[in-house]
Structures are given as structure tokens and as C-alpha cells.
Amino acid sequence: MSTTTANAPTTPNASSLPMPVLGLGTFRLKGQTVIDAVKSGLSLGYRHIDTAQIYGNEAEVGQAIAESGAPRAELFVTTKIWTEQLAGDRLIPSLRESLAKLRLEAVDLTLIHWPSPGGTVPLKETLDALREAKRLGLTRAIGLSNFTVAQMREAIELVGVAELATNQVEIHPFLQNRQVVDFAKAQGLTLTAYMPLAYGKVMTEPVLIDIATRHDTTPAQVALAWLLQQGFTVIPSSTKPSNQAANLTAKALRLSDEDMARIAALDRGERLANPDFAPAWD
Numbered sequence: 001m002s003t004t005t006a007n008a009p010t011t012p013n014a015s016s017l018p019m020p021v022l023g024l025g026t027f028r029l030k031g032q033t034v035i036d037a038v039k040s041g042l043s044l045g046y047r048h049i050d051t052a053q054i055y056g057n058e059a060e061v062g063q064a065i066a067e068s069g070a071p072r073a074e075l076f077v078t079t080k081i082w083t084e085q086l087a088g089d090r091l092i093p094s095l096r097e098s099l100a101k102l103r104l105e106a107v108d109l110t111l112i113h114w115p116s117p118g119g120t121v122p123l124k125e126t127l128d129a130l131r132e133a134k135r136l137g138l139t140r141a142i143g144l145s146n147f148t149v150a151q152m153r154e155a156i157e158l159v160g161v162a163e164l165a166t167n168q169v170e171i172h173p174f175l176q177n178r179q180v181v182d183f184a185k186a187q188g189l190t191l192t193a194y195m196p197l198a199y200g201k202v203m204t205e206p207v208l209i210d211i212a213t214r215h216d217t218t219p220a221q222v223a224l225a226w227l228l229q230q231g232f233t234v235i236p237s238s239t240k241p242s243n244q245a246a247n248l249t250a251k252a253l254r255l256s257d258e259d260m261a262r263i264a265a266l267d268r269g270e271r272l273a274n275p276d277f278a279p280a281w282d
Helices: 032-043 058-068 090-100 123-135 149-159 178-187 198-204 207-215 219-229 239-252 255-263
Strands: 049-050 078-079 109-112 142-145 164-170 191-194
Touching: 032 049, 032 058, 032 239, 058 078, 058 090, 078 090, 090 123, 109 123, 109 164, 123 142, 123 149, 142 149, 149 164, 149 178, 164 178, 178 191, 198 207, 198 219, 207 219, 207 255, 219 239, 219 255
Parallel strands: 049 078, 078 109, 109 142, 142 164, 164 191
Antiparallel strands: none
């Protein structure tokens, strides 16, 4: 399954919409900060909200969604299963806990947040549990996050690419993850780019500043447009309504082939998310 999930069976209290290509990330956002950010984003028109068990903010995200008044059928909500909950007997109970915090009967997408460290839990066991969660109506779609080429290949062999909505990985101008990108595109698997603004580092990059000046926009919007034009879904995180609104305009920004090539040349393998349990990156 790619972003075009509209024909998938619907689950109670979940949308039937494709995954919006521009969403609102909530990594590192806590307490009232995440409540305000999600409510602001929803008021501006965001309909794709991304959270995770390990973020420690599912309850606040759920509160913000409930208080926003945004119709549930219009929203696409993603959460991610943490490594300690990947075993077959733990995944569904942990997802039910997430749903209780989110005040939802179902999410639209549930991801394996990281591959099981050291392969402790077989991928088949986790994917079987995710498919059962889908059958039970707890999630409308399932997918991956931080999977390498070999791990994507294994997942596709186990369940088929049509069963996987996305692989959510770090992609930005300074880490372009080309082996993962090339493999996913060849398989027809959608990629979701997290940390698309590289923790704000794009704002000080001279090439992006120059391109932004010529387009009368900002380096952040240039970076997002660069990703969107390649067919990625993007989930920038922002707490300021003005920045959230500006990020939405990236969908209308068209970069030239020269612009795209100049940004492609910025790749320097600068990985920002690299915990000690990360897989052996491509």
C-alpha cells in the first residue's frame, strides 16, 4: 500500500482518506506545547498527525484532537510501536493503550518504530501481530520505520509490498538515504521523510537560502518542496503557527531541475537519528 489507501477497508473511528503528503510531526513536543501545536496545526488545515509511543505525548495529542473539533473522518493519525512492545503478545495490548491515550477507537497507520534491536523479536512475529491488529479494526494500515534495504526486503517477502503503507526514515538535504530511496521506489513503497528540516539546519544552508531568495520563500519551504517533488511524504515538526502555515505552502512551490540538482549535491551523510540500537545503515 502506498499513500493511496482510499480503497482500503475502513475501521471504526478512522478516516478513509489517503495519507496526506504533508503532515505534522510531534517528536520532542511535550505537555501543553504539543497540545497547542496540534490544535494550531489542525486549525490551519493539517490533517495528518504523527506521534509514537516513545514520544510520551499520545495523551496530549489525543486531547488536542478532541478539543480541536476537527472531524475524525478528515484526520489521518499515525502512531508507532516501540521496540519493547514488538513481541506478538505485547504489540496489540500496547496499541490498545495508545488508542486509549489518543481517545480513538482506531488509528489510520501503525508503524514498527525501529526494527527489533539485534533481531530479538522475529520480524514475522511483529508483522503477524500488526496484521491481526488491522483485522481487529485497531488500525487501518501498517508500515515500517527506520528499516534498511535488507529489512524492507524481508518485510516485503513476508507480507507483500501492498500490505505496507510506508517506511518512515530520516531524509533531508544533508542525508539523502539514496540506497533506501532507490530500493523503495523500485518496489513501489512510499517513503515518509522525518526530520525533513534537519533540526533547523536547512535555515542556514547558503544554497537553500539562495534558492529561497529567488523563489521569495524560506529555506524550510525549499527543503520541503524538494522532498515533495520527489514523491515523499513529509512530517515537519513546528510549534509556531506562522511556521506551520508557511510549511503548508511548500506543496505549491515548484523547484526547477537546476534547483533540485543543487540541493541533491548537499548530501553529506549527516545522520541525526542514530541511537545505539539502530540497524546497520545502508
